[in-house]
Amino acid sequence: MTVTNGRVPDCAREITTGQANRVWHVDGPVPYVLKHYSDPARAANEAAALTLLARHQAPAPGLLGADPAARPAWTAQSAIHAEPVPTTQLLRELAAPLTAVHRIQGPHHGRLAGGPRHQTWHDYLHHRLDTYTAAAPDLAPTAALLRRELDTLTTRIDPRLLHHDLQPGHLVRTTDGQPLLLDWELAAFGDPLSDLARLAVRLELPDPEEVLHLAQQPDPTTSRRIRLYWRVHHLANAALSTDPDTRQHSRTCLL
Template identity: 60%
Template sequence: MSPDSAMDGIDGRVPPSAREITTGQANRVWSVEGPMPYILKHYGDPSRAANEAAALRLLTSHRAPCPQLLAASRGSSTPPWTAQAALHAKPVPIDRFLPDLAEPLAAIHRIPGTHFGRLAGAQQHRSWTGYLHDRLRTYAAAAPALRAVARCLHQEVDASDTPIQPVLLHHDLQPGHLLREPAGSRLLIDWELAIFGDQRSDLARLAVRLGLDDPTPVFALASQPGATAEGRLHLYWRIHLLADAALSTDRAVREWAAGRLLASNVT
């Protein structure tokens, strides 16, 4: 069977022989065997499905390190879904995560964007500052107790406003999302939160995902080092802490993020 004919049979439904490999809370994922094995992903949020499909198409056009998109839902399909080529790869060990991340991340951050914000399924912004203000308003609305923190961050965003050229960001970097193929190539998976923006936001979100008390250890991954860049990294780190404190479904995560914000003297 040719690859094209195999893809023609993918319609988003879960075959009887599929094996569920769900690990997160928002989506369900299956491994499907056959002439062309693939990963079937059902999304709780249609905008995330549209965004991941758009990100994978863009990455493929740039020959970037990502899974191949085989098919995706269209319109009002319920549930929204994507089918991605199965990978013969394993997660990079935690002690190798940062060193192995450097090369694929640099390749991704070379892909230029056309706007700021998600690639599809959400509002697009003309400026990075506008995108950040929009996110801060969302966090403040979700967590009224943190509105004072959000106001301080709004002011810092305005004070640091400089022209930013948008590039592709993964925006959910964490152990488990970086895989190593048998030949040694590294691939990044799970692109549903991808955006166009400032590359330092990717590093700041990574620092939050790693539970770091300070984002400095990830600064070595920045392609544009310098005092101004490091200052922006710390600002974005606090914004991502606020996001977790306001929106995480895990109470322990919310409490840790809120505590870290207080410790960083944002208020």
């Protein structure tokens, strides 16, 4: 199948669930999913992530076409006949696909495309903290505390592929029993513990160590790192979330 322009055909059925993008299921000899992005950088990043995942035969949809420079930016992905894994089973079912993803090494830290690339994980996190305090200056004291704690961590982090948006609905199981991870527009290279910390935030877990059974090769800094990342992700929600309840919840957790 060749996708030529990213336009929505007459046979398309909208399946949008989020706020930032619009998504359609397109019937045809080879059905596919068409995704339009409000942020072209996210389109570029998801296209890069899906290309990398296909190279490693990792559990994700196939990329059929993309044009991040179009208006709107778009990707076309293979249609998946699957059901979301229930939230009650999510932490158990994530283990295998997440292990496959976190094995994939990267050449830098940060987004795969459409964003700045960093030589170290430390630099990437400092950049993120700058972004959050620019959006919410009243959170600068909290960000300063996180900076100081980050600067005391001396563990070298090798960049690994992160989904960075793990939550219910993004893990599905196909009709033949295969797990797949969807929605890769926020993928990045970095510390796999950041993926787990973000999942703990999405699930509103009061203790991020509830997801540590998913960690590969824990070391003496594992507990400290996941707790730091958990607070960084809450800071991101408090500064950038468009949902007022989410912002308030994360502010409460940071306190």
